[in-house]
Amino acid sequence: MQGKGCLFVKNSMFQQTLPTSLQNSLVTKHFSLTSVASSNAVVEFFRARNFRAKRGPFRPEEKRGDHKMMASTHWKIERVLAVSMLGVMPACLFVQGPIMDTLLSITVLLHGFWGVDGVLTDYLEKFVPWIHYPWYLLTIAGLAGLIYFNYNDVGVCEAIKMVWKL
Amino acid sequence: MIRASFGKGSALLTSNAALLSSRLQPVVVTQLSHTSTRSQTEDIAYKEMEEFWDKNRRLNRPLSPHLRIYNPELTSMLSLCHRATGIAMAVTVPFVAATLLGLPGDFSSYIEYIKDLHLNPAILTAAKYVLAFPICYHYINGIRHLAWDWAIGFDLKTTYQSGYFVMALALLVTAGFVHLL
Numbered sequence: 001m002q003g004k005g006c007l008f009v010k011n012s013m014f015q016q017t018l019p020t021s022l023q024n025s026l027v028t029k030h031f032s033l034t035s036v037a038s039s040n041a042v043v044e045f046f047r048a049r050n051f052r053a054k055r056g057p058f059r060p061e062e063k064r065g066d067h068k069m070m071a072s073t074h075w076k077i078e079r080v081l082a083v084s085m086l087g088v089m090p091a092c093l094f095v096q097g098p099i100m101d102t103l104l105s106i107t108v109l110l111h112g113f114w115g116v117d118g119v120l121t122d123y124l125e126k127f128v129p130w131i132h133y134p135w136y137l138l139t140i141a142g143l144a145g146l147i148y149f150n151y152n153d154v155g156v157c158e159a160i161k162m163v164w165k166l
Numbered sequence: 167m168i169r170a171s172f173g174k175g176s177a178l179l180t181s182n183a184a185l186l187s188s189r190l191q192p193v194v195v196t197q198l199s200h201t202s203t204r205s206q207t208e209d210i211a212y213k214e215m216e217e218f219w220d221k222n223r224r225l226n227r228p229l230s231p232h233l234r235i236y237n238p239e240l241t242s243m244l245s246l247c248h249r250a251t252g253i254a255m256a257v258t259v260p261f262v263a264a265t266l267l268g269l270p271g272d273f274s275s276y277i278e279y280i281k282d283l284h285l286n287p288a289i290l291t292a293a294k295y296v297l298a299f300p301i302c303y304h305y306i307n308g309i310r311h312l313a314w315d316w317a318i319g320f321d322l323k324t325t326y327q328s329g330y331f332v333m334a335l336a337l338l339v340t341a342g343f344v345h346l347l
Contacts, residue, residue: 043229050223055215059208079315082308089305112256119253142260145267153266153273162277163297164347166290 053126078114085111096157104156105146113139240329248307251300291344298343303336 057063063071085107092100116135124131150156236242266273310328313319319328 040229040231047223047226052219055219079312082312086305086309086312089301108255108259112252112259115252116256119249138257138260138264141264141267143263145260145263145265148267149263149273159273162273164294166277166280 054129055126078111081107081111081114092157096155096161098150098155100157101150101155105143105150109139109143109146240326244307244329244333248304248311251304255300255304294344295340299336299340302339302343303333306332306336306339 060071088100088103088107092104113135117132120131120135146156149159153159154162269276310319310332313328319325
């Protein structure tokens, strides 16, 4: 528990040395039936509330859910979009206008949506299963805002130029 | 316990078979509505997972330290930076767009408002660094990520070299955007 190469062990406020009696009891094969508290405050917080993280999905059918597209196809579409953005981003430095505004808005929002969706699936979905819905709503609201901005206001390319001139 | 039977005596196998057969009946009866695509082996696997974690909770077993004992490496820190900048941008853009939709006045009025604050140019430069760095870093590291997706440059030495290169280039390009554009 106290290794030489550990970066955070000695100075972390969560890290406590277990009492030697407890260390000894952990080494033996018999666990005491009285409560053994972990030294991790986050773990204890959730344990006190009988919290259960969702385990899985494990099988392809579970991962696919309701839609029919294969995960690999979706992944390929994400890469196609990313590669297209490799071209769009430098291009917006040289060419501005309503078409570039629309292109930027759609690519940035779509790429951002799929990216954060992946993060939610990796870390948050097991704790909050409905987390995808608020993110979907926020993206739609963002798309609405950007369409309004590009049509009724200066447009994103011009807006970035104005901010940069400050 | 079921899989630990290699090289052990047949007594263990028969006791496992007894356990298996004793577990089979509750599984088939109670979960009939959910087992249309799942085989019985999978049901047992899921049930064993559940029981393993129930035992962990009941005994309050401590978690092995993970994040706190692993030294930060270039690979993990750059990957974290990629994710952090991506999340920051992906959340800010829709949030700002949706807010602008609701706020009164057009964009020029807000630019005028910031101009009228007469902020110290250093603050504006710092703000430009904060705006430019995520996109530059995420773009350049994104190229690195796409190269990995085509299985290019995956060995550790190349990963470290490209990592240093990407961070240096991102900082350079950010400085270029802030001071030259």
